[in-house]
Amino acid sequence: RHQEIYRVVLDLAADSKPIDPLTIVNELERKGVLEKVGGAAYVTGLEQYVISPGNVLHHAKIVHEKSLLRRLIRTSAEIAEDAYTESDDAKSLLQASEQKIFNILSGRSSAGEFRSIDEEASQVFLDVVHRAEKRDEVSGLPTGLSDLDKMTGGMHPSDLMILAARPSVGKTSLALNMAVSACRHKREFGDEFKHPAAAVFSLEMSRDQLIQRLVCTEAEIPMDLLRKNMMSEKQLRKFQDGLTALRELPIYINDTAGLDPTELRLQAQRLKSRVPELSLIVIDYLQLMSIRHSNVENRQQEVSQISRMLKALARDLNVPVLALSQLSRGVESRTAKDAKPRLSDLRESGAIEQDADVVMFLHRVFRPEREAGEERGNQPSVSQVDLIIAKQRNGPIGTCHLLFLEDYTHFVRMAPEDVPPGGH
Template sequence: MSNQQSLPLAVPAAPPQPRVAPHNLEAEQALLGAILFDNETYNRINSSLQEKHFYDPVHGRIFSACADLITAGQLADGVTLKERFSRDGGIKEIGGAVYLLKLMEAAAPLSAHAQSYADLIYDLALRRELIRVGNVISDLAESPPDDHDANDIIEEAERTLFGLAESGTTSRGFQDFKTAITKSIEVAAAAKNRGSDVSGISSGFRELDHKLGGFHGSDLIILAGRPSMGKTALALNMAMNAALAKLKGDQTKDESHAGGVVGFFSLEMSAEQLATRLLSDYTSIESHRLRQGRIEKHEFMQINDAAQMLHTLPLHVDETGGISIAQLHNRARRLKRTAGLDLIVVDYLQLVTTNSRKNDGRVQEVSAVTQGLKTLAKDLNVPVLALSQLSRQVESRDDKRPQLSDLRESGSIEQDADVVMFVYREEYYLSRTEPEPNSDKHIEWRRKMDAAMNKAELILGKNRHGPIDTVDLTFEGKFTRFSSAATQRQR
């Protein structure tokens, strides 16, 4: 007999148990029973709960039927639902009208806990959706489409997750017209309560706000102009005005100030350059002296006081150059969740890139960017103010006031925009055509220069919500500051 010990036999591993999505049928039954027992329970639970959030589709259909009856002012109980579900195979399979009666009897003493059940059902639905999204992301990472790299997948994952966190679902779907009408009335009421005709975010320019009613959620506003017209300065003035109004409203608890939190995407200038412009505007110290450090002692106190105030402004700057439209979407969503967001400024849209590997041409790429900005405005329900360059054909005309056809790579800019504004300063062009001194032409030129000095026009080339017109502004170049003109053009 051998002394060698025999090896133990290998025990086969138990087969892995199938994973079951998070759910709680007892909570679903308890909530439905509580609603059937006391219809008022429905009005006390989370309004975000919908049919799709129930794990058992039969429970979802019961909940939907109860919602329809209760919102219509009718009774929802076992009797009223019996006929509705008489031909529903799912209900028949689990007991038909008898099942509805059991739900009512079992849940009668549990009505006080209905909100807890609703919250649990909603939370479990989000967890199931999160698992689904995770599986989709995992599949994309293992087998990415030909035109997607790892960064594209990360951006898509972030976009989807922020969408889920924002609304509890990756699909918004239809809404009834009653909801849209209610929102419309709320907009009008907001303007009335403020005692003005501004129902959106104020630009800080009285006549422009009068014509637009402010910048409204879901609107794409294009601010276009040739180089040196002051597009960035004007957009920064508007951003600062909105942020200052928000700050003042928060400090005084006065909701009449039509301001908001601003996200400023500066693809051309650094955050430090923008800050210098803001300091110059606020202190009335020339920006070139600020950059060069040629500041008097008494001006240091002005700058210090301004800095103390400006650092509390709800104005956030992203200076990433060449940012993609997907990255812009994700960062805007993140800002809205962490600090709030009421207005987005993009300087400027021709510098925003797309993730497409296709070489479809510049017009198609800019079209994709403008469509993406319009989608962002609708998804976050905030106005997006995007700056745009104009083509050189403006320079070839005697009257250099811009028009819609001058929009550079204008494939869909005009189509997607709700408002298109052009900033125009005749002074800029006149200053470059000075005739010979002491000549008759010079006298006429000087007369025109005096009339155009420090003046600007903001031309409304498209306004989906109101009139097309021109707003007169004052421009102080040494402070890079626009302001409302003392008197407006009479038409």
């Protein structure tokens, strides 16, 4: 009966009519449901139970909790029925059950539900107003590269971003640089400002190797000295300071080799449930993933399926997914004039470029060669690298010119006066 009364209250509010016991009774009578809800005496009697506005947030939380419990009861019944009827194998049922529970935790409605523009209009307008209030800020997660942020607005929720390059050009380094930058800038989560969290799925390097690389970048210590155990006491202290600084950033690393995309999705959902501030997922790299028990005919179809699953992951968790990818060897066989990567160079699948919202290529333009035995002193090894935005679903394409400090595995923006003619 209260649902009927509440619907009438909403209708009156939508028509900008006054809301009081008399107008509610008249509207209920007009709709022919007054007696169904208990009559005029019941409706007018509700007024004495009006709660204090000062406790409205607490009461709203109670209503929300009861709603979650009702959804949990319904979902648990569905899970139990699926298990009793053995509608699928045990692993698939477990994954489906975990997805249903995660949907409740994340506050999402059932899949496939339609929503009208009218229902979404208020939220869309509030989002636009919120962005307008922060006009001078990057709308998405900052990448740490100002030119890239100007072109993309940062890394945006639900986007699948592909960063591709040939081996040893620096795609892992750039992805880690971007993750650190994203986590370093506090953002608003509910009523608090917190560091965004990032999940890094490393299918190529171990957790320890990644942390060492992150610390060397932070402390500006050459990776080569760390590998050869040649750090001085001063560099060791810098390493410790860098490690202390990084411990404050919520970066979570999973180094499971050959991870199945379904398992990756479950791991990401569990982390999102435990760490609501999860705002970025990095995958290094796409071609090392495989689908277990897959019926696909060839590797190209498998990679296509993986890219679709990664896009679905970005949508479901509402976070940007930055997936690294290899380029085919065809790039190296072309002439120097025509050596820049193209979308067709994405290895093993054309579906990657279709599913991705943003596709970026790293292309080494210049790397100084040194004679054997030549000393470079304290100068780090630096190469000029172009970051090519070859596809952007919601923005321009173009090129950002960067310098790669290879010893520190760190990318920085190239000064405008050093940019070659015709560059971005």
